[in-house]
Amino acid sequence: MLLPVPLAVGLVAALPAAFAGGGTRRWFGGGRDESRRAGAQAAKDAAAAAFYELDTAQRDLRISVETITAVDGSPDAARAAEEFTALGRRIDEVSHRYITAVDAYDLDRDDLEGSVANRARDELTGARDELVRVKEELDGFGLRIGSLLGRAETELARLAPAVERARAALRGASEALDTARGAGLGADDLAARLAALGPELTRLNEGAGRHGVPETLQRADRVLREAEAIRTEAERLPERAAEIDKRLVSLRTRAQAVATRAGSVEPVLSELRRRFSAACWQDLQQVPEQTARTVRGVEEKLADAARARDEQRWADATAVLSTVRALLTGADEAVSAAGDRLRRLDAVAKDPQQEIERTRFALRDAQRLAMAGRATPDPRHARPLDEAVGRLERAVTGLEGRHPDYWHFLTETEAVRETAARVVELIREDRGAGRG
Structure with a gap:
């Protein structure tokens, strides 16, 4: 002014x-x-x-x-x-x-x-x-006005270095892009981002006399941040390409392993059908077909990821690989579930008492904690524990039939232990807050 x-x-x-x-x-x-x-x-x-x-x-x-x-x-x-x-x-x-x-x-x-x-x-x-x-x-x-002048002079003293840092950052980003292109990496998106900073550089060169000191400082800071980000990403491109290549190989190998392991599911299902009631294995019936379908889908997505990598669409390639990883994790868990189910059912069929005692111990431990220092337990603690005791008794009674549903028994005992654990956590929270 x-x-x-x-x-x-x-x-x-x-x-x-x-x-x-x-x-x-x-x-x-x-x-x-x-x-x-x-x-x-x-x-x-x-x-x-x-x-x-x-x-x-x-x-x-x-x-x-x-x-x-x-x-x-x-x-x-x-x-x-x-x-x-x-x-x-x-x-x-x-x-x-x-x-x-x-x-x-x-x-x-x-x-x-x-x-x-x-x-x-x-x-x-x-x-x-x-x-x-x-x-x-x-x-x-x-x-x-001494303090106002001091602040203004400080801002002016920042101006020239800030503009020079922004220009240097732009030069660094341009050099990093040239290096990436020399390595055969297009980096078209980064080049477009750098080109978009051209008008900002023009305004910086026009100076604070035309655009004002505060606006010029802010512009210099924005240009610096964006140019540094472009430079960092450009320098990472070779590493990123190598990382995607490595993940492609790893996920292909893992898909093959899942497909191989899926072949063992059918014999496990046959054993489950022969020895246990339908309720123990019906939810696993579709695992072989689902796993095969997942593996086929994974192979298609890996091909998509490879094309995206070749076209240097890094974000697309990374997103597809993340999806593939999640699909393989789910398929792997489904394949493992059949074998785990057979092992657990074998164990409980041979000796259900071990599972019963393990669950009763968890309940007794929670009950002792609920009564510690009290004549009567807090209803918020006693009620879920009493319900859990009844649930365990019904699960044990269910084993008395000719073809016991051992899987239902196992899921019930696991639910009872989870209830006991929640009550124990609640008691400790109450006492930690001085409420118990």
């Missing part, structure tokens, strides 16, 4: 005779008139000195205020600019009085009367006093 130039500043150059301090002149009259003329001349010289001091201080503060308003858009900065403008008007007023007084009296006249010299001295002394008072106001204003 450019502030108006005060009237006084424009008049300094226009009035050389006003500050000359007198010229060569002849002196006539008595010693008293000469003394009065000398007093008036001294008052004129003192007023001229005060005027110059005020003008210099105003010029210096104008630079300070322009610095502040160029950098700082805060209300405090706006108020400082308004106050300086008001002071400028006050300076114009006292400068006008001073200049009028100088113009009113020709102290070099041979016939200057003593009374006129006295009036000149008084008016010039009064003008000097006003100039000094306004100078003091200006000095006080300068002190008050």
Whole structure:
């Protein structure tokens, strides 16, 4: 923001005779008139000195205020600019009085009367006093804006380094892209992102004089961050390509392993059908077919990922590989479930008592904790434990039939243990919070 130039500043150059301090002149009259003329001349010289001091201080503060308003858009900065403008008007007023007084009296006249010299001295002394008072106001204003000026100068000091860092980051990003292309990696998306920064670089080169210091600093920071991100990604491209290649090989191998393992599911299912009731294995019936379908889908997706890698669509390739990994994990778990089911059913069929005792131990442990330090248990703890006891008893009773549903028994005992664990956790939370 450019502030108006005060009237006084424009008049300094226009009035050389006003500050000359007198010229060569002849002196006539008595010693008293000469003394009065000398007093008036001294008052004129003192007023001229005060005027110059005020003008210099105003010029210096104008630079300070322009610095502040160029950098700082805060209300405090706006108020400082308004106050300086008001002071400028006050300076114009006292400068006008001073200049009028100088113009009113020709102290070099041979016939200057003593009374006129006295009036000149008084008016010039009064003008000097006003100039000094306004100078003091200006000095006080300068002190008050010291913190604003300090912040503005700090911002200005940041400007050139920030712009240079942004330019250097752009050069680094461009060099990294050239290296990646030299390695046969297109990086078209990164090149497009770098090209999009071209207009921003143009604005940086146009400078803060056109776009303002705060906006230029913000632009430099944005360009720096984006250019650094482009450079980092470009430098990672060879590593990223190698990583995708490695994952492709690994997932192909894993898909083959899952397909091989899926061949063992049918014999396991045959054993389950022969030895256990239908409820123990019906949910596993579709595992072989589902696994085969998953493996076929995985092979298609791996082909898609390979094409994306060849076309350097890195994000697409990575996304497809993540999907493949999830599919293989699910298929692997499904294949493992059949063998795990047979092992667990074998164990409980041979000795269900071990599972029963394990579950009763978990319940008793939870019950002891619920009663610790209490005459009666908290209903929030006792109720789920009592229900769990009944659930276990019913599960044990269910084993008495000719073809027991061992899988139902195992899922029930596992649910009972989970209930006991939740109650134990609740009790400890209550006691930790001072509620138990």
